Amino acid sequence: MSEETAPESGEVVVVTGMTGAGRSTAAKELEDLGYFVVDNLPPSLLPDVVRLVDRTRGPKQPIAVVIDVRSGGFFDELRANLAHQATGRRSTLLFLEADDNVLVRRQDAARRPHPLQGSGRLLDGLLREREVLRPLRGQADVIIDTSNLNVHQLTARVSERFGTPQVLSLKVTVVSFGFKYGIPVDADFMADMRFLPNPHWVPELREFTGQDPAVAEFVIGLPDAQAFIDAYVPVLQTISSGYLREGKRYLTVAIGCTGGKHRSVAMTEALADRLRRLGYDVLTAHRDLGRE
Known part of the structure; x- marks a missing residue:
């Protein structure tokens, strides 16, 4: 839609489209x-919002x-702002639409009138809206038809287009705890x-913690500890794939x-390292850690 701006500038995404389209x-x-x-x-x-965020x-x-x-007559000004790079940033116009029968069902389910319905039918409001938005749709950089998409599928489409690998990766937190103090x-x-x-029952280790090398070596050196990590990591890999597929990006273990x-401290560090x-x-x- 517009010339590329400096690579250090963040993108401006304008989200618009039909009422009920997502x-x-x-x-x-x-x-x-x-x-x-x-x-x-x-x-x-x-432009004022961009300056404030900058x-x-x-x-x-x-x-x-x-x-x-509801912005109505201001759409001409929006198109001018985007066309003339008024924000000083790369801009993308995202337009969401859906079939009329789908939009009617969604609006009926939400029990809300259409903003352009007036005293007419819901479908009358949708037809007026399509006419008002027609010029914007023609200028859209990205059009997503949500007629056959559920919420999870729509979020996936948006993340595919606007997410970065770093943002879309799963963030895992591994936390140690004592059962005597309750489960997190x-x-x-x-x-x-x-x-x-x-290790509490090993006199030379009792006063140390799982962060100390002697305790960590004692715990991680146990065959059952290694077997647990070898078995549990593939489970977490399967879970993480499912989380990302469902749009969840944070996992706490x-x-x-x-x-x-x-x-728990030694195993937390070992699991996180793996x-x-x-x-x-x-x-x-x-x-x-440090409570006893």
Whole structure:
């Protein structure tokens, strides 16, 4: 739509299209992808929003603005802003549409009138909306027909087009904990390390933690510990593939032992190291370390 701008500038995505076609879903996905999202923006304010974001978050921050048919006569101004590079950034116009019968069903299910319906039927409002939006649709860089897409499929289409490999990768947090203090409430999956011998009962290891080399070597050197990691990592790989397919990009794995000091800490670090070597973006946390 416009000439390329400096590569360090973030993209501006303008989301528009038919009422009921999925604008809100697309905007939510863009927000999850790291975009600064502004809903129901008057087109005349687009350059002001870009300047504000440039000043407060920097020019690399990508921006998405949602504009609907209520902007009406301001669409000419929007087209002029995009055509003349008024934002100083690369801009993409995303247009969402669907068949009339699908839009009618969605609006009926939402129990909301169409903004252009007036005293007429819902279908009358949709026909007026199509006519108003026709010039924008003709200028769209990306058109997504959501007639046969569910919410997950639409978010996948948006992420495929606007996501980056870094943003779309799964973020894994492996956290150690002690059962005596309770299971972490944010854990997606939990594993119990109390099947391993406890370094607490080894006098020369008792005062150390799973972060100390002597304890880590003791725990990780156990055949059952290695067998667990070898078996559990493929499970997490299967889970991670499913999470990404369903649009979930964060996975928290809790590794527990009695007090959260020895076994769970050492196994958390070992599991995280194995996942990193497989290419996962992994953080570790030790919730209860230092509590005893």
